[in-house]
Structures are given as C-alpha cells and as structure tokens.
Amino acid sequence: MSRADFWSEQESARKRSERASDLRKELQSWNSLTEEVGHLRELTEVVLNSGDTSLEQSLCQGLEETRKKFYDLEFITLFQGRYDERSAILAIHAGAGGTEAQDWASMLLRMYMRFAEAHNWKSRIIDEHRGEVAGIKSVTIAIEGRWAYGYLRSEQGVHRLVRISPFDAEKMRHTSFALVEVLPELDPVEERQIDPKDLRIDTYLSSGHGGQSVQTTYSAVRVVHLPTGITVSCQNERSQQQNKETALKILQSKLHQLALREQQDEKHKLRGAYQSAEWGNQARSYVLQPYKLVKDHRTKFETSDTDVVLDGKLEPFMESYLRWILEQERKAETTSRI
Known part of the structure; x- marks a missing residue:
C-alpha cells in the first residue's frame, strides 16, 4: 500500500x-x-x-x-474453504406454484438483504424478474463483504415454505419451493505471464508462402508450453523472429482461453449438480402453520423462532452447517486412511 x-x-x-x-x-x-x-x-x-x-x-x-x-x-x-473470504453472488429462483412460490422467493430475498445489512455488507440487485401478481420469478444479487461467501454457502439448495396462503380465499395451507444458488466472486481472468523456462522452441524449414527465402532457412517456429502441452506453430512470416512473436501471441491467447475454461469449471463445481425446486430436494424447511419451525435437513439444526430467521438472523444455521461440513470432511479423511 x-x-x-x-x-x-x-x-x-x-x-x-x-x-x-x-x-x-x-x-x-x-x-x-x-x-x-x-x-x-x-x-x-x-x-x-x-x-x-x-x-x-x-x-x-x-x-x-x-x-x-x-x-x-x-x-x-470455521471458514476453511478456498473462497470463504470472498464476496458472494446469490441467486433465488421461484419453484413451481406461480404467485405463491414467487412470493416465497421475495421473502427469501428480503431475508438475505437483511442479513447482509446486519453485517454492514454492500448488496445490490444485478438481475430481477418480477411475478405478474406478486413476488419475483428470479433475482440475482451481489453481496460484497469479507467472508460473505463463507457465511452464505450454507444457503445453497432448495428452501421449502409451509403456510396458509395469503392468496387463497379459502385460507388453505400451501407448500412452496425456491432454489437458492450461491457462488463466490471470482477475480477476472488475467493474462498469464509466460515463464521462458516453461517453453520449448523448435525451428524448422518453412514450407509456406513468403518467397524463396522462406523455404531455404529455418524460419518456421514451433512453441511448446511444457506445463500444459499446448503447441503453436507459425511459418508464414518472413523471419524466424516474426514467426516466434506471432506464435507467442497465439499461445498467450490459448492460455487465456484455458484459464477461462478452468474458471467456468470451478464455477460449475461450486454450484454443484442442478436441483429442481420441488419436494424431496429441500435443504431447509420453514413451517409457519400449523406450528412454527425452521429446520435444516442436512445438519438437523432447528428453531421455532421463525420470525427472527425470516428477518435475517441466520448465523446459527450457518455455524451448524460449517461445523457439519468440517465433520463430513474429517469422516471422509478417516475413511480414506482405512
């Protein structure tokens, strides 16, 4: 600094x-x-x-x-994940059920915005699709703050709501679903610096265009990037130096494309397998009628104080999730040693 x-x-x-x-x-x-x-x-x-x-x-x-x-x-x-310290991108998608599910998605949006506010984090809506009657079909928000992803990665999955619908004239009990996706904010892919020690450069006789001198001198260049195995050849320029410069530019572009693919693969890995917002896939249930209960189906942590949870008090669920994840990792490590 x-x-x-x-x-x-x-x-x-x-x-x-x-x-x-x-x-x-x-x-x-x-x-x-x-x-x-x-x-x-x-x-x-x-x-x-x-x-x-x-x-x-x-x-x-x-x-x-x-x-x-x-x-x-x-x-x-408890934050031991590679990206836990990063800011987060959080998306909410209403499940099947029309207005009822879309209203539930808007309740979740309010819950996460209140949570971010309590931690003095900056949050902004990146993309939003509103429902025809009420609520939202989908929304994506950026939450900027240290440890935001570490906290919010516990929210990944399907969230289920059971309540008496405010949109039902007969006051029937309804079940609604919404899918929450959470990703860390990843750095832009920068151009990789190529270490000369990572290159093998071969020269050979050119057989391309460029005049007689092209075919009688070792002007063609083949560059091999040893760590990745990427090979680039160039023989159309008039001199070996020009071919080398062109080959290195192409190699730089290929390495950049490789970095972009790796970043996309990392995003898919963090997002996990696609889950549809429906019964059987829920990570957490919120029951408002006939009794009050919020229960995480992964960690078994639960509370009857539904109002506090929906107002953004999520830390107990997040702590139990982080401890549960660490316990799962310890068990997996122990099993692999046997």
Whole structure:
C-alpha cells in the first residue's frame, strides 16, 4: 500500500485497502480479547485469595461477555474453504406454484438483504424478474463483504415454505419451493505471464508462402508450453523472429482461453449438480402453520423462532452447517486412511 503506484488501479486498491482495514480490526479484536482474559484471571485470583464475594457478580458478568466475544471470533476459524473470504453472488429462483412460490422467493430475498445489512455488507440487485401478481420469478444479487461467501454457502439448495396462503380465499395451507444458488466472486481472468523456462522452441524449414527465402532457412517456429502441452506453430512470416512473436501471441491467447475454461469449471463445481425446486430436494424447511419451525435437513439444526430467521438472523444455521461440513470432511479423511 506504500507503493507510489498503489492507487493506479483504483478498484483493486480500494478492495486491498478495505481488506487491510478488516484484518487490522480482526487482529485488534483478538488482542482485546486476550487482554480481557488476562484481566479476568487476575480478578479470579483476587476473589479466591481474599474471599471477597462482592466481586463474584462482576466476575461472572465479565466472563459471560468475554465468552460471547470469543464465540463470535471463533466463528471465523470455521471458514476453511478456498473462497470463504470472498464476496458472494446469490441467486433465488421461484419453484413451481406461480404467485405463491414467487412470493416465497421475495421473502427469501428480503431475508438475505437483511442479513447482509446486519453485517454492514454492500448488496445490490444485478438481475430481477418480477411475478405478474406478486413476488419475483428470479433475482440475482451481489453481496460484497469479507467472508460473505463463507457465511452464505450454507444457503445453497432448495428452501421449502409451509403456510396458509395469503392468496387463497379459502385460507388453505400451501407448500412452496425456491432454489437458492450461491457462488463466490471470482477475480477476472488475467493474462498469464509466460515463464521462458516453461517453453520449448523448435525451428524448422518453412514450407509456406513468403518467397524463396522462406523455404531455404529455418524460419518456421514451433512453441511448446511444457506445463500444459499446448503447441503453436507459425511459418508464414518472413523471419524466424516474426514467426516466434506471432506464435507467442497465439499461445498467450490459448492460455487465456484455458484459464477461462478452468474458471467456468470451478464455477460449475461450486454450484454443484442442478436441483429442481420441488419436494424431496429441500435443504431447509420453514413451517409457519400449523406450528412454527425452521429446520435444516442436512445438519438437523432447528428453531421455532421463525420470525427472527425470516428477518435475517441466520448465523446459527450457518455455524451448524460449517461445523457439519468440517465433520463430513474429517469422516471422509478417516475413511480414506482405512
């Protein structure tokens, strides 16, 4: 950040500056917590040595406050995915069911926007298709903030709502579905720097156009990129140097295309297999009638406080999901060793 050209790329510099600020705050929080723990230890020793029970209430209160701060900071240690620190792209697609499902999609949109707001993240709608009567058919939002993807990747999957429909004159109970997709914000694919040590350059007699000299000198060039095996040949230019420059330009383009394909493959991998928004595929259920319950079918975590959840309080579900994922990875690792 102290470099003279740091702000030459303003968008990149802004993101780096914000990340540095976040890291400083995080470090300050851990240092502050360490100091508080030290203070509590000293206070505990005073209470034990003096037998002064009047300090016990203050000690218990301080312990509870410190424990809460620790749990909040411990949450960050659960983020172990490659892209967890990135911003996120979240899409919501209403399932079959017309207006009822589209209204449920709009409820989910509000829930995630409130969640982002509570974390002081920036959110903006990239694309939106509204329903004819109410709600939305689909919407895509960008949520910019550190750890946004780490939090929100737990939301991937089908979300099921059970309630008495406000659009049904007979007040019948309806079940609606919506699919939520979450992707990390990936960096733009930049041109790869070609290391000369990664190249094998061969020359040979040209047989192409270009006059008599083309066919009597070793002007043709074949460039092999050893790490990828990509081979580019060029023989139509008049000189070996020109053929080499042209071949390297073509190789650069091919490497760029390869990087784009790799990024698309990574996106497909992160998105996972397509799931239709219907019964049997749900990741989480929200039951508002005849009783109140929100349950994650993967982690089995549940709560009856549906209003708080729909208002964006999703951290307990996200924490249980991250712990569940880590447990699944440990089990898989243990099984592979057997």
